Amino acid sequence: MFGLSFLVLLVAGVGWGYLKLGGSIATFSADGISDNRPPDSSNGQNVLVIGSDSRSGDNVKLGGGTGTVGRSDTAFLLHVYGDREHAVAVSIPRDALVDIPACKKPGGEWTAPQHDVMFNGAFSVGETPEGNPACTQNTVEQLSGLRVDHTVVIDFAGFSALTSAVGGVPVCLPKDIYQRDLSPKRPTRGDLIFTKGPQSVSGQRALDYVRLRHGIGDGSDIGRIKRQQAFVASLVKKIKSQGLNPTTLLPLAKSATDAMTVDPGLGSADRLLAFAMSMKNVDLHNTKFVTVPWRYEGARVAIVEPDADALWAALKADRTVDGKDASGKGSGKDEKKDKGPTAPEAPVSGKGIDVAVYNGTTVTGLAARAAELLRSRDFTVTTTATASRQDHATTVVEYGPGLRDEAETTARLFAGARATASDVPGIQVILGSSYAANPSAAPEEPASSGVPSAVADEARSADDDPCANLSYG
Structure with missing residues (x-):
């Protein structure tokens, strides 16, 4: 099939x-x-x-x-x-x-x-x-x-x-x-x-x-x-x-x-x-x-x-x-031979982006720590609270209608995070245990246009x- x-x-x-x-x-x-x-x-x-x-x-x-x-x-x-x-x-x-x-x-x-x-x-x-x-x-x-x-x-x-x-x-x-x-x-x-x-x-x-x-x-x-x-x-x-x-x-x-x-x-x-x-x-x-x-x-x-x-x-x-x-x-030539030097990606900026932060783990103070990181990148943090579940393995950035680009920008700050659509207005960051284990992990850069070698x-x-x-x- x-x-x-x-x-x-x-x-x-x-x-x-x-x-x-x-x-x-x-x-x-x-x-x-x-x-x-x-x-x-x-x-x-x-x-x-x-x-x-x-x-x-x-x-x-x-x-x-x-x-x-x-x-x-x-x-x-x-x-x-x-x-x-x-x-x-x-x-x-x-x-x-x-x-x-x-x-x-x-x-x-x-x-x-x-x-x-x-x-x-x-x-x-x-x-x-x-x-x-x-x-x-x-x-x-x-x-x-x-x-x-x-x-x-x-x-x-x-x-x-x-x-x-x-x-x-x-x-x-x-x-x-x-x-x-x-x-x-x-x-x-x-x-x-x-x-x-x-x-x-x-x-x-x-x-x-x-x-x-x-x-x-x-x-x-x-x-x-x-x-x-x-x-x-x-x-x-x-x-x-x-x-x-x-x-x-x-x-x-x-x-x-x-x-x-x-x-x-x-x-x-x-x-x-x-x-x-x-x-x-x-x-x-x-x-x-x-x-x-x-x-x-x-x-x-x-x-x-x-x-x-x-x-x-x-x-x-x-x-x-x-x-x-x-x-x-x-021309269809190999990407590595075709492309010249690549300009460095601009750092993550949250100017004009409002987010709510929820702790999806049992680690105390995680939402406050993430909120501090977000504010340092000019995001406006509207809320910090505990999520309805505390068993999230990875960080999820939920976004309402029309906010996909803003959510993907937000997700770049959290290694391994993914952005997902929601019927709830606004942007909610739900922190997972991966962030709790390594909150200082480098922010993700936008994915390159190359297929991962493992694939x-x-x-x-x-x-x-x-x-x-x-x-x-």
Whole structure:
């Protein structure tokens, strides 16, 4: 299910163009998309792709879970660079702890923001079989600071049909896989499902492959993400090797369009075709797959700052994983060779910014200490108090409508702090234990436009060996 956006959009768009299919593509309502959105600051385009594991309709035959509420085990943000010759898909782990902003439920009411909750909970807000793609889009925009141009939801049934229509996808397993690896509660090992090494999968077997989590590596979702990245790389490679022409695309067109629900901006043949054709020149080696910087936090995953911010900043600047300018405006040379000396960043100034400071830890006097730091940088501190919770691990800067830039300036004073939108007016600094442990840590400078080396070193290209680097742990 992971990473089908390039294939689905290209096949569906070109297929619609060839077939002149009637009717319309399924769309979700844009009413739930937040009004408090990041600016459109990149020359490229951003597509959020969500894999839906709803057990309603045809999906119920494909197994994998219970219940009728739409859930998402897979999501990534695809950035198509301004030159339309490069693309990168950034996976966001389902267990990542994030802040989910206010989201609209089916009845029309808006939820309260949620803090430090699992990322995939955004898709389940409202508890409907279709899920809540608008809420997931709001969450990704708040997390990344990138404006999402389009959102695509792909379901199990469509995924299964599409992999069959393409004639199977080459994959690779690092070991033999048995039924209990797919269903850990099974009392016995069961039958052999996959043999070690390269093979081709389609339909239910393809679905089992991308669902597979246990029995390989450390059994984590991170390991599964790596195999899903390898899967889509292999899928894109196969489609391109067959040629993008009517003979190869016609059998896939209906499967592709049936597989997805899209935002209204892609909800017509003409719009889908135009967007699909904008990606036709992205070659295999320049199609990259990475995961947002992360670390384990108990049974969950924490997003690592400032590395994540540096990754998002690189996408905003249309810098590739290997540091090239892919905005379509420049020469595309390496950033380090291209750029001259960089002027030093101006020190943090809070002139004209009002903040309230709350101690989110059990350390006495922390709010007063932070208030002193803020005043020394010309911030106006309106309040110091104890937060409603004293278990904050990191410092959070919450901001009301229209105050994103001011909040990001404030966050620079606190190492590792993140800015997050709130429905409460003004700016509130909630201090975490990371600040208590090291209040003299150097303020963060704005993220550079280079991808962190830890991310770049783990990047996969669509032309990589499908047997390479298949699991974490």
